Amino acid sequence: MEERVKAFLNDRFGMFIHWGLYAIPARGEWVQSYERMDAETYRKYYDAFDSTDCNPREWAKLAKEAGMKYAVLTAKHHDGFCLFDSKLTDFSSVHTKGGRDLVREFVEACRAEGIKVGLYYSLLDWHHPDYPVYHDKQHPMRDNEAYRDKPQNFQNYVRYFHEQVRELLTNYGKIDLLWFDFSYQDSVNDMSGEKWEAGKLVKMVRELQPDIVLNDRLGGHTGSIFPTLQYGDFVSPEQYLPKHGMLDANGEALPWEACITLNNNWGYCFADRGYKQPKDVIRALVECVSKNGNLIVNVGPDARGEIPEESVRILREVGQWMRKNGDSIYGCCAADFEKPEWGRFTQNGKKLYAHIFERGIGPVFLEGMSGKIRSARYLHDLSEADIRLPWNQPDNRTDAFLNLHANRLPDERDTVVELTLV
Structure with a gap:
């Protein structure tokens, strides 16, 4: 190109x-x-x-x-x-x-x-x-x-x-x-x-x-x-x-x-x-x-x-x-991961951006991403995001989960979580 x-x-x-x-x-x-x-x-x-x-x-x-x-x-x-x-x-x-x-x-x-x-x-x-x-x-x-x-x-x-x-x-x-x-x-x-x-x-x-x-x-x-x-x-x-x-x-x-x-x-x-x-x-x-x-x-x-x-x-x-x-957005492209049901991904190198449109019930499911995330933070305020295996998924060694501690998303238009990959 x-x-x-x-x-x-x-x-x-x-x-x-x-x-x-x-x-x-x-x-x-x-x-x-x-x-x-x-x-x-x-x-x-x-x-x-x-x-x-x-x-x-x-x-x-x-x-x-x-x-x-x-x-x-x-x-x-x-x-x-x-x-x-x-x-x-x-x-x-x-x-x-x-x-x-x-x-x-x-x-x-x-x-x-x-x-x-x-x-x-x-x-x-x-x-x-x-x-x-x-x-x-x-x-x-x-x-x-x-x-x-x-x-x-x-x-x-x-x-x-x-x-x-x-x-x-x-x-x-x-x-x-x-x-x-x-x-x-x-x-x-x-x-x-x-x-x-x-x-x-x-x-x-x-x-x-x-x-x-x-x-x-x-x-x-x-x-x-x-x-x-x-x-x-x-x-x-x-x-x-x-x-x-x-x-x-x-x-x-x-x-x-x-x-x-x-x-x-x-x-x-x-x-x-x-x-x-x-x-x-x-x-x-x-x-x-x-x-x-x-x-x-x-x-x-x-x-x-x-x-x-x-x-x-x-x-x-x-x-x-x-x-x-x-x-x-700037410099980003399609991600190496499939579109999630709760929103979309964009990616720039090792930075994977989770665009969360729908709150849903419970944690946000990050399919197939266990062990692939080094760190996570919310872009809107740069606060740490909680990536942790929930208590009710004790045997899940494949997927990762973003735990949201509120009933509403911080930004209902699009809450963005920056995932730094290993």
Whole structure:
């Protein structure tokens, strides 16, 4: 495995930030497509976009406070609107009220907070005149007969987006992660791989930024049963945690990162109050690490550029847990022991971390671990944990037992016990 990928996997936890024109209608990032808005209708959000109050430094500070090691910002989403200063289009934040290159400010903010920098770039573009329209799978005008015979030159669009990627990787210093979205295939179109001239694009990316990490979405759909990494470094399952991590057709493990939203939308949605709670995020992160994966959690700032208060509350509480228990996450991987019924294991060398989700009755059963534990302590306060054979298991020479002396776990979200192995 390449060193850049190892470093990425050691970080384990990141922040996704979806922000753009769609924050104004506040009905999610797909609003233009779902509601079949033509360019003229959608233009009103461009005219109203105001970045005056936006503070990318606050985004980076929250990521750091949550215990995240990297952050990824939507430099361009499907609507084609750019948060950076591109010489190829005026459809960007630089040409709206506020006149700001928000990618530049985001990059500088992340560096100031010690957060690795990631940029998202959509291969789709509903604004560009040469991007396919009629009978495309997602374009807002896909069913509009007026676009059936509209002349287009797709190669013009390919050149356009390649050059925008070049701008992103040339004008902002070191970029640690580039997150493409998304290829697809259906009965009408094959918008995947070399349709985007992906081989040529990746070659350029590697030349400009040799240490950058790429996701898999230049080629094929990430929902494939057996994903491949023809163009990227890691697989990116969306809105679910894979049962056994991500495996190829030969059963070989692939590097992966699960991307999830805090509520049910990536972009700001005023009516969406279905938030995951801190316990959900913590346990999802632990599950990913226990299967050799990363977790990136999304926030969708509102039209002012402010992250919703509920998102801030949740991530701050996750960060509180991470400050005490981060050793069980950063640099950890799947354990050499099977998943226990009461929670999960993560491991870093001789350190085995027992993540206890369920109190149960009696001691915590550590199957097959008798004689394998040198010492044990709770991570949240570093107090000694009691590993001892209970009186009612006098003949058990195989298993070990963690004796809990209270009816409730010290942390109901996830109590972590660090087991130092012999």
